[in-house]
Amino acid sequence: MSTNSTPVIAALEQALADTYALALKTQNYHWNVEGPNFFGLHNLFEEQYTDAHTAVDELAERIRALGAPAPGGFQVFMDTTKIADAKQNTDATTMIDDLAASHETMGETLRDGVAAAEEARDPATADMLTARLTIHDKHAWMLRSLKA
Numbered sequence: 786m787s788t789n790s791t792p793v794i795a796a797l798e799q800a801l802a803d804t805y806a807l808a809l810k811t812q813n814y815h816w817n818v819e820g821p822n823f824f825g826l827h828n829l830f831e832e833q834y835t836d837a838h839t840a841v842d843e844l845a846e847r848i849r850a851l852g853a854p855a856p857g858g859f860q861v862f863m864d865t866t867k868i869a870d871a872k873q874n875t876d877a878t879t880m881i882d883d884l885a886a887s888h889e890t891m892g893e894t895l896r897d898g899v900a901a902a903e904e905a906r907d908p909a910t911a912d913m914l915t916a917r918l919t920i921h922d923k924h925a926w927m928l929r930s931l932k933a
């Protein structure tokens with residue numbers, strides 16, 4: 786969070802950094818997953834990181850629309866995000882667990898962001914973050930369901 790940031794900008798910066806980190810982790814697992822469910826997982830991960838990449842652009846442009854500069858570098862994203870990097874040399878089950886947990890972490894962050902936007906009487910940002918929350922809840926459910 787930048788020092789002159791509002792709570793809404795901070796929430797968008799957090800969502801942006803987390804979404805970028807989760808997109809990168811998901812794409813890493815898309816590349817490296819192996820096993821009998823390769824095609825299903827490879828394709829599901831692609832669907833999920835493609836969604837996240839689209840969201841990154843929307844979140845960054847919302848920050849610009851509110852008059853703040855959009856952060857966009859590995860260092861600033863690493864300093865901001867709560868999403869850990871992809872685990873290396875790991876198996877499909879660990880990847881699924883890690884991604885599901887990351888989507889749940891995103892959900893907590895986004896719930897806080899929606900509250901900050903509502904507090905600031907910014908329904909457009911609240912709506913955008915609510916839409917992202919719906920998607921991450923869905924992705925978490927789909928990942929958890931792979932193991933049922």
Ligand SMILES: [Fe+2]
Binds near residue numbers: 815831
């Ligand atoms: Fe690919």
